[in-house]
Amino acid sequence: MTMAEKDKRMGNEAETGAITKDDLNDKIDREVERLAADGGKAVKESASSENLEKMNFRNILYNIPMTDEMVRALYAKHDVVDELYGLSFALKDAGSYYDFVYCYVLEAEHDYLANQLYGRLLLENEEYLAKVRTLPAGDIIGEAYKITMMHDIRIAFAPGTLGLSTEQLKAFLSLDSPLESLYQEWRSCDITYENDINDVIFEEAGKLAAKNRENSPITADDFVSHGQDADDGLEP
Numbered sequence: 001m002t003m004a005e006k007d008k009r010m011g012n013e014a015e016t017g018a019i020t021k022d023d024l025n026d027k028i029d030r031e032v033e034r035l036a037a038d039g040g041k042a043v044k045e046s047a048s049s050e051n052l053e054k055m056n057f058r059n060i061l062y063n064i065p066m067t068d069e070m071v072r073a074l075y076a077k078h079d080v081v082d083e084l085y086g087l088s089f090a091l092k093d094a095g096s097y098y099d100f101v102y103c104y105v106l107e108a109e110h111d112y113l114a115n116q117l118y119g120r121l122l123l124e125n126e127e128y129l130a131k132v133r134t135l136p137a138g139d140i141i142g143e144a145y146k147i148t149m150m151h152d153i154r155i156a157f158a159p160g161t162l163g164l165s166t167e168q169l170k171a172f173l174s175l176d177s178p179l180e181s182l183y184q185e186w187r188s189c190d191i192t193y194e195n196d197i198n199d200v201i202f203e204e205a206g207k208l209a210a211k212n213r214e215n216s217p218i219t220a221d222d223f224v225s226h227g228q229d230a231d232d233g234l235e236p
Contacts, residue, residue, distance in 0.1 A: 019075045025062055031081050032058055050085065057084045060101045069170070070105050073112030106166070113169040114159040117178065121154045124179040146183065153182050 032054060058081055061074070074080050084104055128150060132143050156162060164172075172178045 019068075019072050021066060021071055024066075024071050024075050027075060028058055028061055028080055031079055053088065054081045054085050056097055057081050057101060060098055061105075064098070064102060064105060066105065067109065069113060070109045073108040074105065076112060077108065110166045110169070111159065113166060113173065114157075114164070117169055117172050118154075118157050118159055120173065121157050121179045124177060125150055125154050128179075149186060150179055150183050153179060153186065 061080065066074075077083060084101065087104065088100070090100065129147070132140055132147065135143070175181050
């Protein structure tokens, strides 16, 4: 099998999620070979600290235990070893090469899952909207609340915003329809919405009333003082 055929096969597997640790190791090998070729000589023949460090990263990646999501997360990256080397300034805070690489793998897995979940929510929302567009106008109006809330829920899941753990991301990804499930949960919990509206109404009413009092030539105090004057003039 030629390299082009192999790349095509692995690209197809990436789309279906059928990526193995061996596939990842093969990708890393090809990356290291490419980096060595760019440098003009084979890595194993190079005494440069950069190439030695990259080989160290490669060896750790070979042997580190990984979940399927970790494997797919690293496989989706363009240059794993090169990226690790670019981040190696943080090594002094990691304690060891192994800890540094493992933290990198954990973060890659988390980011990959966050993007996967957001993509799922986006697709589910688009499919829902496509269905709504086929409804009669009157029925579309009836879906207005759901349209708004599903959009807001999806936006809340934009990568880097919520801070969900890897475990929580996996839990949402295990659902058949995470967006619909979250919407239904919101419906069961949305008991403060009416109170929020009432709060806004009363707050705005207070502002308007205060403004009107400032502009009014007659105030409540005028009625109180006039009333007192009238009472004072009455016979006991």
